[in-house]
Amino acid sequence: MEALVSLRATVPSLTHRPNKLSVRKSISMDLPTRNSVSVASSSSSIRAQQIEPKDGSATVAPVPVPEEALKVKEWEVGMFQNEVAASQGIRIRRRPPTGPPLHYVGPFEFRLQNEGNTPRNILEEIIWHKDTEVARLRERRPLLALKKELDNAPPPRDFIGALREANLRTGLPGLIAEVKKASPSRGILREDFNPVEIAQSYERGGAACLSVLTDEKYFKGSFENLELIRNAGVKCPLLCKEFVVDAWQIYNARAKGADAILLIAAVLPDLDIKYLTKICKMLGLATLVEVHNEREIDRVVEIEGIELIGINNRNLETFEVDISITKRLIEGERGQRIRDKGIMVVGESGLFTPDDIAFVQEAGVRAVLVGESIVKQSDPGKGIAGLFGKDISVCPS
Numbered sequence: 001m002e003a004l005v006s007l008r009a010t011v012p013s014l015t016h017r018p019n020k021l022s023v024r025k026s027i028s029m030d031l032p033t034r035n036s037v038s039v040a041s042s043s044s045s046i047r048a049q050q051i052e053p054k055d056g057s058a059t060v061a062p063v064p065v066p067e068e069a070l071k072v073k074e075w076e077v078g079m080f081q082n083e084v085a086a087s088q089g090i091r092i093r094r095r096p097p098t099g100p101p102l103h104y105v106g107p108f109e110f111r112l113q114n115e116g117n118t119p120r121n122i123l124e125e126i127i128w129h130k131d132t133e134v135a136r137l138r139e140r141r142p143l144l145a146l147k148k149e150l151d152n153a154p155p156p157r158d159f160i161g162a163l164r165e166a167n168l169r170t171g172l173p174g175l176i177a178e179v180k181k182a183s184p185s186r187g188i189l190r191e192d193f194n195p196v197e198i199a200q201s202y203e204r205g206g207a208a209c210l211s212v213l214t215d216e217k218y219f220k221g222s223f224e225n226l227e228l229i230r231n232a233g234v235k236c237p238l239l240c241k242e243f244v245v246d247a248w249q250i251y252n253a254r255a256k257g258a259d260a261i262l263l264i265a266a267v268l269p270d271l272d273i274k275y276l277t278k279i280c281k282m283l284g285l286a287t288l289v290e291v292h293n294e295r296e297i298d299r300v301v302e303i304e305g306i307e308l309i310g311i312n313n314r315n316l317e318t319f320e321v322d323i324s325i326t327k328r329l330i331e332g333e334r335g336q337r338i339r340d341k342g343i344m345v346v347g348e349s350g351l352f353t354p355d356d357i358a359f360v361q362e363a364g365v366r367a368v369l370v371g372e373s374i375v376k377q378s379d380p381g382k383g384i385a386g387l388f389g390k391d392i393s394v395c396p397s
């Protein structure tokens with residue numbers, strides 16, 4: 001709400017500003033025919049030019065100069081995207097606010113926007129870092145090249161099917177076991193971290209699927225880990241645990257052997273979730289769309305084609321964990337709507353004991369995503385039996 005108010009206060013509507021209308025017109029005349037969002041590499045600018053009519057009176061008219069007009073356009077698009085996100089209750093800004101280009105003539109509030117250029121919380125910090133990281137990676141391996149790599153990728157496996165099967169086999173929620181070395185909230189979870197050994201141990205212990213963290217800076221994960229696990233012959237389908245802000249990352253995950261990918265509703269507006277989900281379907285990847293509050297789950301449930309929703313008990317902005325969030329979000333009518341739509345719910349984070357598992361199962365989840373409590377055990381696979389209160393491996397010892 002706060003974000004919405006401040007955005008509205010600083011972005012007056014076009015109709016109040018004849019000045020901007022004329023600027024807009026001159027930009028659109030001057031823009032290359034390519035789409036306005038993808039023109040970041042070219043540039044334009046607007047300069048006020050003195051026009052002196054014969055009668056001696058001077059007026060100022062904007063004259064488009066390519067370089068800065070594009071900066072203005074990009075800034076406007078960014079502001080518009082933030083406004084759309086804010087209208088859906090999303091507080092995370094995709095990029096640091098840059099403020100309008102210097103020449104931009106508008107009400108003085110615009111000038112103030114450059115202030116407070118630091119992320120408001122850890123999730124926002126991660127997202128800003130991810131945005132620049134992906135831009136760099138994309139330059140090195142453009143989408144076209146990446147698409148070619150897909151031909152050599154190992155074929156996608158049925159992530160949701162594996163969870164369903166495990167749930168039927170054990171009568172307990174299907175387990176997505178997380179290969180997690182560290183996190184910003186808990187620090188290093190395991191010093192002697194061998195991703196393949198941990199993955200194999202999870203598989204022996206009865207995990208239905210695995211989640212592999214690929215973020216390097218904040219979680220000490222990597223795509224190399226994902227590839228290593230896939231190439232080691234682990235049969236559990238793999239979730240790529242990333243902070244997705246760009247379709248490029250989905251192609252990259254598939255190229256590295258992922259079978260599913262995470263999308264975070266606190267970061268992505270509905271249109272992005274729809275678009276990214278479509279790409280995933282095209283590539284044969286499942287999507288796990290993560291929510292943390294009522295507003296997010298209500299948004300996601302209404303998006304066509306959503307089959308798997310994760311309820312994160314951890315607030316990624318504050319790190320607070322509360323497993324009753326899973327229950328709260330699927331109670332009553334909301335839960336009924338989810339069941340009617342055939343959506344499977346995953347309870348995520350902060351699950352340590354058989355009681356925790358029973359609690360979220362009773363709430364209605366058919367799968368759980370667990371990292372810390374099992375990855376810390378000297379034998380992570382055996383940790384699974386401790387977590388569930390019984391041996392759920394395919395061939396119990």
Ligand SMILES: O=P(O)(O)OC[C@@H](O)[C@@H](O)c1c[nH]c2ccccc12
Nearest residue numbers: 312348349350351369370371372373
């Ligand atoms: O280690 P835990 O508390 O069992 O949590 C696992 C998983 O839910 C958590 O790692 C997670 C959930 N959503 C995320 C999004 C990004 C990074 C990590 C996560």
